[in-house]
Amino acid sequence: MEILWVILFPLCGGIVMALFGKHRLAPELNSAMSLLTLISAGVLTWRVIEHGSFTALDEEFFVDAFNVFLVALTAFVGFTTSLFSRPYMRIEQHHGKLSANMLRLYYSMYQLFCFTMLLALLTNNMGILWVAMEAATLTTVLLVSLYRTPASLEAAWKYFILCGVGIAQALFGTILLYFAAERLLGANGTALLWTHLNQVKGQLEPTVLSLAFVFLLVGYGTKVGLAPLHNWLPDAHAEGPTPVSAVLSGLLLNVALYAVVRSKVLVDGALGTHFAGNLMMGFGLLSVVMAAFFLSRQKDVKRMFAYSSIEHMGLMTFAFGMGGAVATFAALLHMTVHCLTKSAIFFAVGHAAQKSGSQIMEQIRGLIKTSPTVGWGLSLGTLAILGMPPFGVFTSEFLILVTTMHTYPWITPVLLLALGVAFAAIFSRMQVMVFGETTGQRLPHPPALVPTFVHLGLVLMLGVYVPPYLAQWYHQAAALIG
């Protein structure tokens, strides 16, 4: 029942916002809908803490240790981003970039996007997971092109076509998975239920499953932004409105990775080899290295942080691929802290770009003078994402590196080099943007940076102290994922 609420609130939100999206108080209504989703996700989380994992509605939905924290995280970031978008979108409207109609589209699609994310996380059916991922592309594609500039249309078209083709591969993978499962579970609706598949994973046909995993990894990997399928990601992040960049980086990439990992569990069980893990390690490592070297060549601030997202998603994919209790624990922690940190950075970057009237980094100067909150938010967020202690990203990256040293020592220098290059690229840019002479102007609405600091506070907390139930989920999920 709780699961149903979590999914129904954003769905209703989409309809409500389509009706009242032009109202003066639409931003507040949007936040209220997201708050309802957050509360129901909180109730769901509470129930899982009390009673453990369960399935609902003829086993069509399920919650376990792996998806419960992602559901909570998605609902939370959905809510904070809606808080951030209140002043942000008002300023954009004030600057004449958006009309009332466009805002209505934005609010409605924002809620529906949250709906697809939560549906993808909570569904037990691998087919519905695919449907939800495709729907996530569809809801965000019009948001990326919201400004209707040639560049944003190009970004949205690229996003649509690349992710559409990519996700079609994942559909083929799902068909193959169903083909293998049908022979064991019969041709009824239950053969695509993950919990059922998980029970019989040892008997699934290995050749079919390995082929299926290649397609699933390429398909969902396109949405994770793994190299060499990442081309859509920097464009979509840079050209869309900043709240959309924040949820794309924070939520969509995580959920796509979640789909990959769910598939990996099944394939590992069927094959009994490290085939899936090796593939994921290869793609992950390539993404980390590629993104690190592209970072230093960026001029647009949102583009730069988009490449940083590719780097971090690559790192997570690599860690999940490596497997083992510690690496998987670290990857799950990294999913959480990267999501929080990156969305916090985008909040700060959004206001910084509004103040300077440009996303080009050379034109953003001296943020700390005109508005200390934006400046501090950006600098602390950057330090956090670069893996400075005591932030949580440090903990997870440290754990990943330590495990790499144990299991694949020769990869460690490659990872360290990539992290070092990324550090140099981002840190030097950040200094110039935050300190020095200012070019910024005052904003017509006061920026809301409470979400940024709440996120960073949480990341700081996760760096020094992981709550016991969260640690327990991570451990259980790590045991499940292997």
Place this chain on the structure above:
Amino acid sequence: MTHIPFTGQLINMCASLLLLIAFAMLSQRRVLSLVHLFAMQGLILAFSTTVVAYSSHQSHLYFSAGLTLVLKGIILPVILHKLVRRLDILWDVETLFNIPTIMLVGLALVVFAFNLAAPISHMAGTITRSTLGVAMASVLLSFLMMITRSKAVPQVVGFLAMENGLFFAATSATYGMPMVVELGIALDVLIAMFILGIFFFQIRVAFDSLDLKHMEQLKDD
């Protein structure tokens, strides 16, 4: 060679027609004819699904055949037709270079697809298993079509044709996906079509053309 029942022969014929259409799409330069080919593909798909449903006594396949007929045989082509008319590109002809080369690449893809599908079709117990190779081939051919086109509408037709190929793959390997999933996919395709329709107009306003060659601003140097 064992004796193939009449229904099996019908299905094989549909499969070969689908492959033929995939090649025709690859070389078709007129936008309107592409839409017609796409409609024909949808109709054949619906017909072959009905035959599969009849011969395998899978009643849920009748539903998906009906869904295919309505969505891919009627609604999508009609929407595309209207779009083409409203965008005034009814007589648009695209210059395609090197059609013979594209065809040869397409042939290679078909061979590759049959090789890839061979181990799986051996395991399948469906009467349609021999058509899995055709399904994979038409997915790959639509993919090739998307790569070789530079205009928006043909790219979208390629995208939808790829989805048709995937649907055919699902029917030939497993007698179709579970009903919920199939409905979800159909809904996604329909929404995608609407969004693309909106998109065409936005692109035309911004670029004065539906030629995607104009989209070369966003590059990493």
